[in-house]
Amino acid sequence: MFKHYSIFLALGGLASKVFAADATQWQADSRLHRSLWGIAYTSAHSAGYPQCGDTIDEVVGDIQLISQLTTRIRLYGTDCSQFKNVQEAIKQTKTNVHVYAGIYIDGNETTYERQRDEAFAVLDEYGVDNILGITVGNEYLLQTFTATPASLSTAETYLISKIEDVRTMLSSKNYGKTIPVGSADAGSQITTTLAAAADYIMANTHPFFSGINIEGAADWTAQYLIDQEPRYATAAGKTLLSAEIGWPTDAMEGGSLSSNGSIASIPNTQLLLDTFVCAANTNITAGGPYANGYFWFELFDQEWKVQYGGAEPYWGLFDKDKNFKALTIPTCLADALAPVGSMGNNTGSGSSSGGSGSSGSGSSGGSGSGSSGSGSSGSNDATSLSGSLIVSVALSLLGGAFLL
Numbered sequence: 457m458f459k460h461y462s463i464f465l466a467l468g469g470l471a472s473k474v475f476a477a478d479a480t481q482w483q484a485d486s487r488l489h490r491s492l493w494g495i496a497y498t499s500a501h502s503a504g505y506p507q508c509g510d511t512i513d514e515v516v517g518d519i520q521l522i523s524q525l526t527t528r529i530r531l532y533g534t535d536c537s538q539f540k541n542v543q544e545a546i547k548q549t550k551t552n553v554h555v556y557a558g559i560y561i562d563g564n565e566t567t568y569e570r571q572r573d574e575a576f577a578v579l580d581e582y583g584v585d586n587i588l589g590i591t592v593g594n595e596y597l598l599q600t601f602t603a604t605p606a607s608l609s610t611a612e613t614y615l616i617s618k619i620e621d622v623r624t625m626l627s628s629k630n631y632g633k634t635i636p637v638g639s640a641d642a643g644s645q646i647t648t649t650l651a652a653a654a655d656y657i658m659a660n661t662h663p664f665f666s667g668i669n670i671e672g673a674a675d676w677t678a679q680y681l682i683d684q685e686p687r688y689a690t691a692a693g694k695t696l697l698s699a700e701i702g703w704p705t706d707a708m709e710g711g712s713l714s715s716n717g718s719i720a721s722i723p724n725t726q727l728l729l730d731t732f733v734c735a736a737n738t739n740i741t742a743g744g745p746y747a748n749g750y751f752w753f754e755l756f757d758q759e760w761k762v763q764y765g766g767a768e769p770y771w772g773l774f775d776k777d778k779n780f781k782a783l784t785i786p787t788c789l790a791d792a793l794a795p796v797g798s799m800g801n802n803t804g805s806g807s808s809s810g811g812s813g814s815s816g817s818g819s820s821g822g823s824g825s826g827s828s829g830s831g832s833s834g835s836n837d838a839t840s841l842s843g844s845l846i847v848s849v850a851l852s853l854l855g856g857a858f859l860l
Contacts, residue, residue, distance in 0.1 A: 479516045479548035484524055484804030487780060491733055493740060493790045494528035494556075494751040496700055499538050500776070503760050508536035515541040516548055517778070522755065523551035524803050525773075525785070527793040530640075530658070530699065530751050532594050533560030534574035543582040550800030554586045554793050556658075558640075561593045561618055563600075563611070568618060576625060585797030589636040590626075591658060592619045594699075597645035615639060616653040640699045646685040648692065657689035658699030662753075663728075664767070667716030670703070670724040674732035677701055678739070678746050690745075702753035703728045704767035705781055712766055720767040722782050734788040741791055 499518060501509030519542065522529055531539055539557055546553050557578075559571045575590065593615050600611035623637045639650060640658035651657055661680050663673035680686065681696060689696040704720035707713045713720045739746040757772035774780050795801045 479520075479545070480550050480800070480802055482520050482804045485521070485780070487785060488521070488524035489785050489787050490524065490526060490789050490792055490803070491737070491786045492526040492752045493737065493749050494530060494697075495522060495526050496532075496702075496751045496754040497522065497529045497542075498532055498754065498756075498758060499536075499541065500756065500759075502533075502536035502538040503758070505535035510536060510538070510541055512541055512544055512548075516545040518755070519545040519549050519551055519553060520804060521774070521778075523549065523553055525755075526752075526790065527552050528554050528556070528588065528749075528751070530556040530591065531558040533558050534571045534578070535560070537574075539575060540578045540581070543578055543586075546586065546799070547582065550802045552793065552795045552799055552801040552803075554588050556589045556591050556638075557587060558591045558594060559618070559622065561596050561615065563596075563614065572618075572622065572625070575622075576629075579629070579631065583797065584631045584633060584635060586799055587635055589638055589656060590622055591638050591640050592622055594640045595642055595645075595660065596639075597650075598642040601645060612647065612650060616650065619653055636695075638695075643680060643684060643686045646688050648688045651688040651692040651694055654689075654694060656695035656697065657686065658697045658751075659686035659689070660700040660753075661686070661698045662700060662702070664703055664718045664720070665715055667718055669717065670719070670727050671731075673703065673718075673728050674735060677732060678736070678748075681748050682745055696748050698748055698750035700753035701728075701732065701750050702771050704770045705772075705783075706770040707767040708762060708765055708769065715767070720770065725781075726783055729783065729786055733786045733790075737788055737790045 497518070499510045499515055501507075515538075529542070531542065534540075534557070539555075542553075542555060546555075557575055559568070559575055561568050561571070579587065596615055597608065597611055601608050619637050619639060626635055626637070636655035638654045638656035638658060640660065641650075643659035643661050646657055646659055659681065661677050663676045663680075666676060666680075668676045677698065681698060682690075686696055703725040705722045705725045707720050733752075736746075736748075736750055740749060741747075752773070754771050754773075756774045756778060757770050757776040759769055759776045761768040769776070772781070773783060773785075
């Protein structure tokens with residue numbers, strides 16, 4: 457028996473290596489559809505610089521999931537090789553994922569220069585075929601306003617100087633295309649000055665923090681971009697994107713499940729998916745004042761956000777262990793970007809390039825019933841699908857081993 461067990465372990469390990477060797481091969485998840493215009497992505501271990509920890513294999517798995525949900529992602533920074541890992545993963549998987557790169561700023565020149573230099577090193581190495589823009593800063597103005605409101609004007613001047621610096625560096629390169637340089641901040645912090653300086657504006661628009669009830673969240677989000685501060689971007693003739701739109705599924709134990717009356721829950725997240733995504737996709741296709749691209753916030757729960765309390769760690773479609781939550785992704789396909797350059801359009805085996813496989817048994821009415829076999833809880837087995845293939849092969853090999 458020990459001989460057979462040893463053979464199983466050896467062959468199982470070999471099978472794992474065989475499957476890991478080809479990142480273009482994975483089983484598509486029929487519960488996922490390319491219905492999101494874009495998604496916000498932060499890899500699991502990239503927010504604690506200099507304590508990093510993401511492996512390229514982990515990011516490859518993330519990109520395999522992302523490719524089944526959207527053709528666009530936005531990143532927040534470059535520390536911990538997160539931008540490099542994403543570009544390498546897209547290359548390995550041959551997926552059609554276009555990127556808004558991010559350069560995080562906090563007012564510290566060392567932070568900015570480290571992030572900027574890493575961004576350009578990645579652009580130099582991987583090219584710019586799939587680069588949609590470089591976003592300088594994320595909620596830098598909001599953080600400044602929260603900490604020291606009197607210094608907000610100085611912070612805006614600093615932010616604009618970094619936008620100009622990135623633009624100057626781009627002009628010195630020979631990338632073969634113009635890459636827009638923008639900024640992302642809370643919608644309330646968008647000004648005419650910032651809009652004039654940036655090529656595009658990403659406005660974080662969270663109905664959860666507005667205190668709106670979930671039934672009105674989708675309409676509130678669309679109207680906010682038109683009626684409130686984000687409108688300055690449109691008035692300046694700049695592209696305006698909703699940089700973060702989502703709803704938390706839970707809150708920390710002992711923390712509040714609500715924010716000004718907005719309640720974090722799986723059913724409420726489902727209702728926002730149902731009422732916002734398809735309507736937004738239709739508006740984008742139709743054009744007009746409501747035709748703003750958006751990034752669903754976010755792919756995974758972020759465990760590092762426990763320091764902020766409340767619902768902060770629980771905004772993902774997947775939990776921190778990358779298990780798909782008891783949610784149903786709408787099936788209305790978003791406007792997809794076409795592959796360019798050396799990009800592929802891989803969405804895994806068993807699916808079309810649109811990722812429009814069956815939607816599983818989960819309800820789309822916000823019941824949160826899930827699409828696993830039991831459908832009984834929020835801990836749906838997201839399935840490490842490549843792992844399932846490995847187990848199948850290993851079992852087959854094991855069967856042969858017992859004949860020895």
